[in-house]
Amino acid sequence: MRLRITFAKTGPLRYIGHLDLHKIWERTLRRAGLPLAYSQGFHPQPKIQIAAALPLGFVGREEIVDVWLETDDSPPPALDSIQAAAPPGLTLLSVTPVAERAPALQTQVVAAEYRVVLLEAGAGSGLERKAADLLAKESLPRQRRGKSYDLRPLIQALEWQGDSLRMILSAAEGATGRPEEVLDELGIPVENTRIERVRLILKPAIE
Amino acid sequence: MLSPAEIEARLERVLLTVQKPGRYVGGELHSVVKDWDSVAVRMAFVFPDIYDIGVSNLGLQILYDLVNARPDALAERAYLPWLDMEAKMRANGIPLYSLESKRALADFDLIGFSLPYETLYTNVLNALDLAGLPLRSAERDDSHPLVIAGGHACFNPEPMADFIDAFVIGEGEEVIHEILDAVQRVKSQSSKVGDVRPSTFNREKLLRELARLPGVYVPRFYDVAYFDDGTIRAVTPTLPDAPSVILKRMVARLPPPPTRFLVPNIDIVHNRLAIEIMRGCTRGCRFCHAGMITRPVRERSVDEIVAAAEAAVRATGLEELALLSLSSSDYTPILDLVTAIGEQFAGRHLTVSLPSLRIDTVSVDLMERLKDRRAGGFTLAPEAASERMRRIINKFIPDEQILAAAREIFARGWTTLKLYFMIGHPSETLEDVQAIADLCKRVLAEGRRALGGRAKLHAGVSTFIPKPHTPFQWAAMDTEAQIRLKQDLLKRQLRDRSIKLSWTEPEETLLEAWLSRGDRRLGAVILAAWRNGAKFDAWGDQLRFDAWTSAFAACGLDPAFYTHRPRRPDERFPWDHISSGVRKKYLLEDYRRSLAGEIRADCRENCYACGILPAFADERRAHPGLYWKCPEVKSPKKPALSDSAVGDSSFAT
Numbered sequence: 134m135r136l137r138i139t140f141a142k143t144g145p146l147r148y149i150g151h152l153d154l155h156k157i158w159e160r161t162l163r164r165a166g167l168p169l170a171y172s173q174g175f176h177p178q179p180k181i182q183i184a185a186a187l188p189l190g191f192v193g194r195e196e197i198v199d200v201w202l203e204t205d206d207s208p209p210p211a212l213d214s215i216q217a218a219a220p221p222g223l224t225l226l227s228v229t230p231v232a233e234r235a236p237a238l239q240t241q242v243v244a245a246e247y248r249v250v251l252l253e254a255g256a257g258s259g260l261e262r263k264a265a266d267l268l269a270k271e272s273l274p275r276q277r278r279g280k281s282y283d284l285r286p287l288i289q290a291l292e293w294q295g296d297s298l299r300m301i302l303s304a305a306e307g308a309t310g311r312p313e314e315v316l317d318e319l320g321i322p323v324e325n326t327r328i329e330r331v332r333l334i335l336k337p338a339i340e
Numbered sequence: 341m342l343s344p345a346e347i348e349a350r351l352e353r354v355l356l357t358v359q360k361p362g363r364y365v366g367g368e369l370h371s372v373v374k375d376w377d378s379v380a381v382r383m384a385f386v387f388p389d390i391y392d393i394g395v396s397n398l399g400l401q402i403l404y405d406l407v408n409a410r411p412d413a414l415a416e417r418a419y420l421p422w423l424d425m426e427a428k429m430r431a432n433g434i435p436l437y438s439l440e441s442k443r444a445l446a447d448f449d450l451i452g453f454s455l456p457y458e459t460l461y462t463n464v465l466n467a468l469d470l471a472g473l474p475l476r477s478a479e480r481d482d483s484h485p486l487v488i489a490g491g492h493a494c495f496n497p498e499p500m501a502d503f504i505d506a507f508v509i510g511e512g513e514e515v516i517h518e519i520l521d522a523v524q525r526v527k528s529q530s531s532k533v534g535d536v537r538p539s540t541f542n543r544e545k546l547l548r549e550l551a552r553l554p555g556v557y558v559p560r561f562y563d564v565a566y567f568d569d570g571t572i573r574a575v576t577p578t579l580p581d582a583p584s585v586i587l588k589r590m591v592a593r594l595p596p597p598p599t600r601f602l603v604p605n606i607d608i609v610h611n612r613l614a615i616e617i618m619r620g621c622t623r624g625c626r627f628c629h630a631g632m633i634t635r636p637v638r639e640r641s642v643d644e645i646v647a648a649a650e651a652a653v654r655a656t657g658l659e660e661l662a663l664l665s666l667s668s669s670d671y672t673p674i675l676d677l678v679t680a681i682g683e684q685f686a687g688r689h690l691t692v693s694l695p696s697l698r699i700d701t702v703s704v705d706l707m708e709r710l711k712d713r714r715a716g717g718f719t720l721a722p723e724a725a726s727e728r729m730r731r732i733i734n735k736f737i738p739d740e741q742i743l744a745a746a747r748e749i750f751a752r753g754w755t756t757l758k759l760y761f762m763i764g765h766p767s768e769t770l771e772d773v774q775a776i777a778d779l780c781k782r783v784l785a786e787g788r789r790a791l792g793g794r795a796k797l798h799a800g801v802s803t804f805i806p807k808p809h810t811p812f813q814w815a816a817m818d819t820e821a822q823i824r825l826k827q828d829l830l831k832r833q834l835r836d837r838s839i840k841l842s843w844t845e846p847e848e849t850l851l852e853a854w855l856s857r858g859d860r861r862l863g864a865v866i867l868a869a870w871r872n873g874a875k876f877d878a879w880g881d882q883l884r885f886d887a888w889t890s891a892f893a894a895c896g897l898d899p900a901f902y903t904h905r906p907r908r909p910d911e912r913f914p915w916d917h918i919s920s921g922v923r924k925k926y927l928l929e930d931y932r933r934s935l936a937g938e939i940r941a942d943c944r945e946n947c948y949a950c951g952i953l954p955a956f957a958d959e960r961r962a963h964p965g966l967y968w969k970c971p972e973v974k975s976p977k978k979p980a981l982s983d984s985a986v987g988d989s990s991f992a993t
């Protein structure tokens with residue numbers, strides 16, 4: 134059985150990286166007593182796929198993971214039973230079975246929505262204008278690891294909401310926009326912010 | 341003092357600028373966050389190294405559970421920040437804080453340091469400093485937390501006597517409650533209405549109460565007098581209630597093992613469950629500190645271990661289980677245990693490790709039963725390679741037995757065999773070291789016969805330290821030059837692509853030796869070394885040997901005095917007022933046997949009257965049967981003092 138779980142990653146888990154999150158899922162499901170499916174071979178690994186790595190320090194409001202169980206029993210396990218086994222900071226939002234052969238989750242993510250809270254008082258003044266100016270530009274040429282790219286087409290939405298910045302950035306393979314880069318364009322030091330990934334936007338499912 | 345909210349706000353600004361910020365935030369499954377104001381006593385446990393090393397410490401896990409099980413107390417944890425985080429904390433005025441509630445350590449009633457080994461001492465000073473507390477016990481007043489320490493290193497508490505208010509000698513499971521009760525009692529008597537600092541208590545009064553508790557050593561109530569040559573003349577209690585000899589605490593029946601292990605959210609050094617299958621060891625290896633100070637042997641039942649393992653696996657989801665003891669093969673129903681564990685966890689993706697196996701083919705069978713699909717290396721510890729040395733250290737395993745075990749290990753598909761040796765045993769010569777190289781080559785040849793070029797040997801060679809409370813405490817240890825000569829021989833001899841040789845740098849060994857054998861005068865040296873920048877001394881690459889040598893020089897002490905000097909049989913050691921229950925007379929006699937090349941078999945078969953039974957006769961009487969591996973005590977109670985007075989010099993020859 135393949136399960137798709139949406140979850141929030143908050144609190145202390147904000148400081149936990151992608152690989153460690155894999156382990157946290159493995160242990161949570163083991164504690165919940167679910168029969169995780171493992172790969173074959175010398176170092177069997179549980180079959181767990183996280184939709185998109187969440188950078189260290191980001192809060193995740195609605196992340197997605199697929200896990201495979203060695204059972205086809207329906208109904209699927211109850212959300213509460215998995216939640217009871219989860220560590221502080223991991224909150225389950227939904228648990229749904231998906232087709233065994235559905236495409237890999239990582240290939241389905243197209244964009245992500247972010248919310249950026251500013252930690253310095255008064256840092257939001259003038260941001261509405263700045264955001265509009267940025268959006269008005271045709272291109273935003275930048276360098277990332279020595280390669281030049283254009284950030285502008287990766288920004289799908291950007292607006293100041295009075296208490297935080299909201300942005301939707303492209304998150305497809307080879308075309309991923311990062312909130313830090315947008316903040317840099319706006320002249321906001323990243324250490325003065327708290328970044329949340331509000332949700333992942335998937336390709337519409339083809340029936 | 342910063343509030344938890346202020347500390348958290350400052351942390352948020354620095355955490356993303358340091359390596360592995362997950363070390364500094366807590367939030368692990370099974371960490372306990374109690375309402376601060378709902379309890380009378382608050383304790384912070386500190387493991388004085390980084391999180392990655394400290395969080396899996398079994399002793400602290402046990403005590404953390406015990407304190408938090410009390411409705412009237414809470415326990416939280418802190419570890420040392422790594423260098424990058426320490427710099428940020430100092431720059432941003434963040435004091436050392438507890439992971440659970442982000443409270444400054446200075447807010448707690450008591451701070452308990454875990455000291456399993458000596459090279460953590462400068463980190464203790466660094467922790468106190470980061471907590472904003474005066475380093476020396478004498479400089480702390482009623483407003484400061486009580487600072488206590490426990491762990492194997494505390495069997496010689498003197499080097500840290502200036503900094504620690506009270507030491508727990510021996511096992512902490514019972515005495516921790518007595519200490520918390522005392523703190524609570526004194527606190528309730530001293531808190532006045534309208535006190536600014538609610539944790540204020542009468543320190544002097546509390547220390548006096550603690551000094552009366554069995555197994556608790558309060559150094560400020562003991563005077564040390566020296567002879568002109570620097571050796572100890574006498575250690576004298578200055579309080580009528582303080583005992584002249586502090587006998588360690590020993591738990592007659594081991595409490596149920598912990599099962600709700602902290603599950604770290606980040607990868608750490610030992611990401612595993614650990615269940616003690618027994619405590620103590622009867623083998624009597626003469627170099628072994630742990631083997632002497634943890635007697636008597638007490639074994640848990642197979643049922644208790646399997647049930648605890650099951651509960652722990654369910655509660656944590658961890659993938660690895662270590663069945664711990666000093667000598668697994670000596671656990672009486674070892675075969676039953678391994679079979680039961682194998683059956684219980686078959687197909688559940690659990691790796692089980694069973695360290696410290698005897699070197700024989702039975703051990704290979706045992707490991708085979710536990711072996712999951714992951715086959716790693718196999719580890720054995722012959723410790724010495726010549727017959728003469730094996731007699732001296734009382735670990736006698738003939739070459740043929742080692743080779744037979746190696747043959748079996750390689751034949752069953754393990755490709756790497758790890759062998760642990762120790763150089764520098766008393767009276768060791770280069771020939772004895774050569775024997776180590778020869779044995780390694782013969783073992784590898786066995787591997788090549790079975791597996792060809794795939795066979796690998798890992799030789800781990802440590803250096804002997806004449807530890808307190810062991811039969812070798814009278815021996816001199818090798819000088820740096822001698823150690824290097826021996827290590828060079830091994831490096832020359834074991835140059836082979838299939839052999840990995842690892843060793844301890846002589847500086848690390850020497851420092852550990854000074855700190856483990858030191859007297860009270862070492863406090864000034866530790867302080868000076870810390871001021872010179874010494875910390876994380878247990879991390880080979882962080883050790884700053886020059887900080888130590890200049891600290892010794894500044895204090896006018898010669899480190900060689902502590903380590904390279906053979907001792908008179910009647911020398912009074914700095915730790916003689918601390919008793920492990922094993923008599924000094926027995927240790928001396930065993931040392932003499934060693935020099936005569938006499939072996940002593942396992943004392944389960946034949947009690948040698950080491951002193952444990954008279955010291956703990958009441959406990960044995962109250963717990964008859966096979967749980968303990970010492971004989972039963974039938975005789976009526978004798979006055980305890982004459983039996984346990986280890987420090988007396990009446991045995992002097």
Ligand code: SF4
Nearest residue numbers: 943947948949950970
């Ligand atoms: S009292 Fe006897 S059996 Fe017990 S540890 Fe000592 S020598 Fe061994």
